[in-house]
Amino acid sequence: MTTVSFALTGVDGLDNILAGGLSRGRVFLLEGSPGTGKTTIATQFLNEGAASGERCLYITLSETEDEMREGARSHSWDLDGIEIFELIPPENLLDEEQQQSLLYSSDLELGETTRRIFEAFDRVKPDRVVLDSLSEIRLLAQSSLRYRRQILALKHFFSTQKATVLMLDDLTADTADKTVHSVAHGVVRLEELSPNYGSERRRLRIIKYRGRRFRGGYHDFVIETGGVRVFPRLVSAEHKTDFSRDILTSENAELDALLGGGVERGSSILVLGPAGTGKSLLTLIFAVAAISGGERAAMFVFDEEIGLLFNRAKSLGIDMQALVDNGSLIVEQVDAAELSPGEFSQRVRTCVEQHAVRTVIVDSLNGYRAAMPEENGLILHMHELLQYLNRQGATTFLTVAQHGLVGDMKAPVDVTYLADTVILLRYFEALGRVRRAISIIKKRTGVHEDTIREYRIGSYGIRLGEPLASFQGVLRGVPTFIGGDNSSALLEDERR
Secondary structure (H helix, E strand, C coil): CCCCCEECCCCECHHHHCCCCEECCCEEEEEECCCCCHHHHHHHHHHHHHHCCCCEEEEECCCCHHHHHHHHHCCCCCCCCEEEEECCCCHHHHCHHHCCCCCCHHHHHHHHHHHHHHHHHHHHCCCEEEEECHHHHHHHHCCHHHHHHHHHHHHHHHHHCCCEEEEEECCCCCCCCCHHHHHCCEEEEEEEECCCCCCCEEEEEEEEECCCCCCCCCEEEEEECCEEEEECCCCHHHCCCCCCCCEECCCCHHHHHHCCCCEECCCEEEEEECCCCCHHHHHHHHHHHHHHCCCEEEEEECCCCHHHHHHHHHHCCCCHHHHHHCCCEEEEECCCCCCCHHHHHHHHHHHHHHCCEEEEEEECHHHHHHCCCCHHHHHHHHHHHHHHHHHCCCEEEEEEECECCCCCCECCCCCCCCCCEEEEEEEEEECCEEEEEEEEEEECCCCCCCCCEEEEEECCEEEEEEECCCEECHHHCCCEECCCCCCCHHHHHHHC
16 A cells, blocks of 8 residues: 655645645645735745755746745745746747747747746756746636646646646636646635725635545635744534543632532533623633632633723732733733634634643623624634533633613624523612622523522622512513512621
8 A cells, every 4th residue: 555645835734734735746736816825835835845855946937036035035034945947938039020920929938938847847856846827827828728738738747757746826817717626636725805894814725635635614824924824624523532520610609609519611601791790700700710729711802901901800809910920821812803713713722732721711702703704603613612622621701792781682692502501690770779680591511590699899809699589670670679678688798
């Protein structure tokens, strides 16, 4: 049985999607509109080969060598070990007096171009080749039949030389022409999306790879200083681990009692409520409790400026800066307008896999939704991310700010069915004051109280009162007094 060897692309994340890299001795197509990152990926592919001691050749029909080197310098690359062959039309083909009258000039140009490509190959004898770009050859060929024959001739020549070839196509000539798709061993498509607001989003997809089970679907990627970085689509089923499903408590006896003892390790908790009800504080209480037990926690903040969050938490008795300084808490500010869903998932994975984080807070899904092109995208991404975290034994807290303050409120997206536990926070008016109520709507992993309790927030954190048995309609925001003691022991404690 013949063992197939692979040429690593040198692109972070791409080899994972390609199930090992590019099969050696084969011809691959990298296509995409101008600006999607083809030249950057191709240069990384050759840099990886040069670093491994392979001979590398870059044949450019569209850019000059000076432009190539200037682009490489922007990524701090020197292109050492890469032969750049700048293929420009012969001078006699540019001279009008030398133009042929009985033969089409395109016949001579195409033949001359092919001959010079072969000569450059014979001179360098490379292990890796980049041909940039096929659009120029398509224009010279002028017909689909001649173009196909030319591509087949190039493929046959390269295959006999056992070179791994990456051909680039900028899709400027004929986007519907699939000639190279049928000839190439594999096809990678790059795309760029331009949202109404925020930076452009880039993604790639493996359209074809003969004889290989690649990772299908779209994968987000970014172009940054140092090259392209790809974020493979998260598939939760690939990340099963064994862990102990013990109970994570908040170290707040009243809150733990409401939750039936706490929340289970490897579960997800959704905290719903209008703005200002204390959703972030509630999740932080669990994070601090986990840290006090010797674990690490991570918090991804979409909606609030980190400095303001730190100051607010400190006034409530939580010194987040101290926790960050000692390495037990990771806090990341997330800009939804600049971050793709794939990159966010990768950041979460890095915290879990490299920093051993076991408590994750996403605050909030309202901001995360802004990074999604549509609601279905949010549901699918959150499903995979929550399943992944659950299978890693991480406890995940999600917050969602509902529209409105009192009365009939709605969430911007319904993810309650994804969460294992749902905590509902509410404002309600009673006895001339605006108060807060908390209740557990759902808990898959055990029993919980079905009462509605008033709670207050102060320098002591969160304090829960007795069940609001004297009121009806608390969750609607305007309760009705139905008798009994209308005072709250919580308020009495506060007066003392």
